[in-house]
Amino acid sequence: MATVASKLYSDDVSLLVLLLDTNPLFWSNRSTTFSQFLSHVLAFLNAVLGLNQLNRVVVIATGYCSCDYIYDSSLTLSGNSESGRTGMPALFGSLLEKLEDFIDKDEELIKEQEHDERIASSLLSGSLSMALCYIQRIFRSGHLHPQPRILCLQGSPDGPEQYVAVMNSIFSAQRLMVPIDSCYIGTQNSAFLQQASYITGGVHHAPKQLDGLFQFLTTIFATDLHTRSFVQLPKPVGVDFRASCFCHKKTIDMGYVCSVCLSIFCEHHKKCSTCGSVFGQSKLDGASTVSDKKRKAPDS
Amino acid sequence: MSNQRKRPNGEREEDDEEDDAEGIGQWERAYVDDRSWEALQEDESGLLRPIDTSAIYHAQYRRRLRMLSAAAAGTRIQKGLIRYLYIVIDFSRAAAETDFRPSRMAIMAKHVEAFIREFFDQNPLSQIGLVSIKNGIAHTLTDLGGSPESHIQALMGKLEAAGDSSLQNALELVHEHLNQIPSYGHREVLILYSALSTSDPGDIMETIQKCKKSRLRCSVIGLSAEMFICKHLCQETGGLYSVAVDEVHLKDLLLEHAPPPPAIAEFAISNLIKMGFPQRAAEGSMAICSCHKEVKIGAGYTCPRCKARVCELPTECTICGLTLVSSPHLARSYHHLFPIAPFDEVPTLTSANDPRRKLGKSCFGCQQSLLGAGNKPGPCVTCRKCKHYFCLDCDIYIHESLHNCPGCESIHRPKSVSLMEE
Numbered sequence: 001m002a003t004v005a006s007k008l009y010s011d012d013v014s015l016l017v018l019l020l021d022t023n024p025l026f027w028s029n030r031s032t033t034f035s036q037f038l039s040h041v042l043a044f045l046n047a048v049l050g051l052n053q054l055n056r057v058v059v060i061a062t063g064y065c066s067c068d069y070i071y072d073s074s075l076t077l078s079g080n081s082e083s084g085r086t087g088m089p090a091l092f093g094s095l096l097e098k099l100e101d102f103i104d105k106d107e108e109l110i111k112e113q114e115h116d117e118r119i120a121s122s123l124l125s126g127s128l129s130m131a132l133c134y135i136q137r138i139f140r141s142g143h144l145h146p147q148p149r150i151l152c153l154q155g156s157p158d159g160p161e162q163y164v165a166v167m168n169s170i171f172s173a174q175r176l177m178v179p180i181d182s183c184y185i186g187t188q189n190s191a192f193l194q195q196a197s198y199i200t201g202g203v204h205h206a207p208k209q210l211d212g213l214f215q216f217l218t219t220i221f222a223t224d225l226h227t228r229s230f231v232q233l234p235k236p237v238g239v240d241f242r243a244s245c246f247c248h249k250k251t252i253d254m255g256y257v258c259s260v261c262l263s264i265f266c267e268h269h270k271k272c273s274t275c276g277s278v279f280g281q282s283k284l285d286g287a288s289t290v291s292d293k294k295r296k297a298p299d300s
Numbered sequence: 301m302s303n304q305r306k307r308p309n310g311e312r313e314e315d316d317e318e319d320d321a322e323g324i325g326q327w328e329r330a331y332v333d334d335r336s337w338e339a340l341q342e343d344e345s346g347l348l349r350p351i352d353t354s355a356i357y358h359a360q361y362r363r364r365l366r367m368l369s370a371a372a373a374g375t376r377i378q379k380g381l382i383r384y385l386y387i388v389i390d391f392s393r394a395a396a397e398t399d400f401r402p403s404r405m406a407i408m409a410k411h412v413e414a415f416i417r418e419f420f421d422q423n424p425l426s427q428i429g430l431v432s433i434k435n436g437i438a439h440t441l442t443d444l445g446g447s448p449e450s451h452i453q454a455l456m457g458k459l460e461a462a463g464d465s466s467l468q469n470a471l472e473l474v475h476e477h478l479n480q481i482p483s484y485g486h487r488e489v490l491i492l493y494s495a496l497s498t499s500d501p502g503d504i505m506e507t508i509q510k511c512k513k514s515r516l517r518c519s520v521i522g523l524s525a526e527m528f529i530c531k532h533l534c535q536e537t538g539g540l541y542s543v544a545v546d547e548v549h550l551k552d553l554l555l556e557h558a559p560p561p562p563a564i565a566e567f568a569i570s571n572l573i574k575m576g577f578p579q580r581a582a583e584g585s586m587a588i589c590s591c592h593k594e595v596k597i598g599a600g601y602t603c604p605r606c607k608a609r610v611c612e613l614p615t616e617c618t619i620c621g622l623t624l625v626s627s628p629h630l631a632r633s634y635h636h637l638f639p640i641a642p643f644d645e646v647p648t649l650t651s652a653n654d655p656r657r658k659l660g661k662s663c664f665g666c667q668q669s670l671l672g673a674g675n676k677p678g679p680c681v682t683c684r685k686c687k688h689y690f691c692l693d694c695d696i697y698i699h700e701s702l703h704n705c706p707g708c709e710s711i712h713r714p715k716s717v718s719l720m721e722e
Contacts, residue, residue, distance in 0.1 A: 065711070066711065066712075067706075067710040068710075069667055125704060125709040126706060126709035126710030127710070129665070129705070129706035129710075130706045133663075133665030133666040133698070137668055162709070164631065164638055167628065167632075168702060168704045169702065172703070172704075176701075195627075235583035236582065236583060237582040238579055238581050239580035241578060241579055241601075241626055241627050242579070243630065253579070254577070255577075258570070258571075258573075259382055259484035259570055262382075262425065262630045262633055262634075264627075269572065272570075277570040279570060279571050
């Protein structure tokens with residue numbers, strides 16, 4: 001019995017944790033509607049489940065104000081065959097229902113907040129953290145577990161205030177050897193997703209057109225980890241390594257770094273707000289490190 | 301094969317050990333000393349794989365946790381996070397001795413490898429260089445650099461012991477290298493010394509004073525016995541001197557040097573350093589790099605200030621002098637700065653107004669049911685800020701590896717925090 005199970009799992013069984021961007025502030029001003037997008041995604045999820053009978057799919061919705069699990073294929077497989085009011089195949093009836101609830105709740109939460117002029121970013125850090133907790137549970141569950149990977153379907157711009165949390169998640173995923181794939185469907189570049197995929201060894205792709213999204217999803221992101229070694233997947237077109245500063249939460253490509261705690265600031269401060277060290281004069285600009293060296297060279 | 305014959309009767313194994321050591325041939329002995337079979341384990345499909353590093357990770361978590369709790373106890377700890385460390389390994393005749401099995405040399409190499417990995421994990425922006433002493437001469441194995449693999453490769457390629465040891469030569473060489481580095485960096489030397497003597501070309505006391513003047517923090521780990529000159533060196537330069545009694549002790553002593561030492565104001569001046577976070581160029585793009593002046597295809601970085609192409613990070617732009625680092629490197633240490641508060645344990649209530657009944661019965665992180673046997677609430681913890689419930693496994697994972705609270709990250713900050721507390 002055990003050998004049968006291990007034989008089944010020696011094939012490429014995967015657990016796909018899909019982080020679905022449901023941010024209404026993003027979807028409200030797009031040419032592609034959310035329902036069109038969703039039909040591509042559902043077909044893709046079906047395809048993934050069809051690739052191997054043991055494949056599992058978990059969907060986490062990434063909203064503007066909250067994140068939640070909306071689908072777990074291991075839970076809905078048992079019984080629960082009524083197609084419900086959605087008229088969809090039974091498999092995704094519960095997904096759509098939960099998704100609707102989630103979006104309603106999320107929108108209510110948005111209304112409760114007064115609109116500040118912030119970037120309409122989704123809570124990527126929250127859904128990434130949840131996905132990693134779930135994957136950690138899969139790892140705990142014993143020797144025979146599917147190979148987990150995370151796919152971020154993200155359209156909203158990055159929220160610089162999430163920088164530290166997102167990076168923490170990325171490093172944790174790297175340590176668990178869980179690749180984070182990312183499919184960015186927004187207009188700008190996402191530095192978070194590019195870094196996440198680059199660091200964890202996942203695939204990053206930003207399709208130009210959303211009409212053929214299903215094709216992109218199946219040809220790129222349905223490949224399991226073993227198959228990837230002999231498939232030509234899109235190579236990264238550069239990685240955006242910009243960071244967020246701690247003082248104004250701006251995304252910067254050049255800044256000041258505290259030599260004691262490595263905090264990043266976008267302008268020169270007298271004192272580090274993170275570790276409290278008082279800085280000397282701003283003599284250590286790029287140029288003066290060179291002169292520093294030159295000054296020391298004759299001594300040695 | 302020899303181990304398979306011994307394995308089944310575990311008790312006799314101890315008694316047989318000595319007889320075996322005499323009786324077995326030289327070729328077998330290499331395997332017995334190496335214990336290579338212990339580094340293997342079966343994976344799920346019965347294949348042999350090298351053992352995974354979970355034990356190392358676990359030790360890392362424990363150390364991190366201790367650092368976290370220390371950070372919580374004190375207000376703010378200043379650490380010297382930018383370190384420039386030279387590891388000096390004594391490969392003189394004495395390193396071939398076999399009081400550490402299989403030999404001092406092999407043990408040193410093995411633990412230095414572990415140390416290098418741990419070091420870069422804990423000190424993201426720091427750099428290491430390797431120096432070996434052989435035949436009374438100090439050789440530079442690797443220059444200061446931030447890539448663990450290149451150091452380990454260079455170290456493993458040079459495993460042979462010969463001749464005398466010379467502390468002075470090593471210090472002179474390291475001093476020369478470390479004098480080049482910028483003033484905000486912490487200069488450190490870690491010497492693994494197995495010889496019981498040093499044959500020097502000149503006055504070593506002068507060299508020690510020179511190191512002291514250049515603020516080199518020299519630490520020595522001895523493998524044989526305590527030596528006055530090593531102790532003197534460490535005392536003068538503010539380092540640690542210790543002598544390992546056995547392999548486990550050696551490992552502990554080495555790893556003690558991995559976490560960043562408390563910053564001492566006079567050793568390095570705290571400062572704001574202007575740095576650039578270059579973008580990585582597309583794979584397959586062609587450019588002439590400014591460091592080697594060669595045409596390179598793909599995988600380069602572009603300086604954000606002058607747009608020059610460099611090959612590797614961290615480095616200093618050769619055109620405009622800006623310090624270029626990869627921002628993920630910096631971000632690796634940020635969980636030290638923003639630790640998440642420990643979660644509170646939830647007392648096991650059995651009454652009907654158990655808050656968990658309202659908030660759902662599963663862990664917010666992994667969706668595992670929080671109900672124990674017989675539908676009674678099992679043990680769980682809760683975050684003080686977001687009031688979500690977590691299972692104990694997630695608690696450990698969140699605090700030791702993730703360093704994010706999924707609940708707090710799932711709330712739109714900052715205004716909604718108060719909203720959730722109602």
